[in-house]
Amino acid sequence: MSKFIAVLSGFIASGALLYHFQNEIEDNTSQIRLRLHNTRNQLEDSLPSNLKDSSVTDQNHLIHPSKRSNARPQLPIPSLTQTQNYINHRFIPTFKSTWNEHVTNLANKLTSFDVSESVKNAKSFVEDKWNNKK
Incomplete structure (x- = not known):
């Protein structure tokens, strides 16, 4: 019964941590998108009128990102896809x-290992140490 309790508590703890980190990541992502949106608006407003594109004046971009009906990100985060590709x-x-x-090298060393030669070397080493102590 104690293993069941340990496993159950582990599932509960890991679920709580996953839920916490998921919410934290979503909040951070929305904050980053809000900052990017504000910076984009500031940059567009700082452009001279002859350099502004007609698509910039589209009213769709003036909607605050958090006030859209679907506040979740629509596209995958580029760094996440780059990491996945890497x-x-x-x-x-x-x-x-x-x-x-490494496995091949280890297998080659094990197959070429001479037990009798190693035993002789170990025996002579021990005998030399034993004789030097006397």
Whole structure:
């Protein structure tokens, strides 16, 4: 029964942590998007009138990001997709090839290991140490 309680409490604790971090990430993302929106508006307002694009005057961008009907991000975060691509296309293959190389080297060392020679070397080493103590 104690294992069940430990597993259950672990699930509850991990669920609470996941919920907390998910909300924290969503809040941080919305704050970042709000700052980007405000900075974009400031930059657009600072442009001279002859350089402003007609699409900039579109009223859709003037809506505050948090007042939109769907405040959740519409596009994936670029850094997250870049990280996912790095892991899938570079980290995993590199890790896999390094792992395979180390396993192959270990297997070669184990198959070429001479037990009788190692025992003789260990025996002579112990005898030399024993004779030097006397």
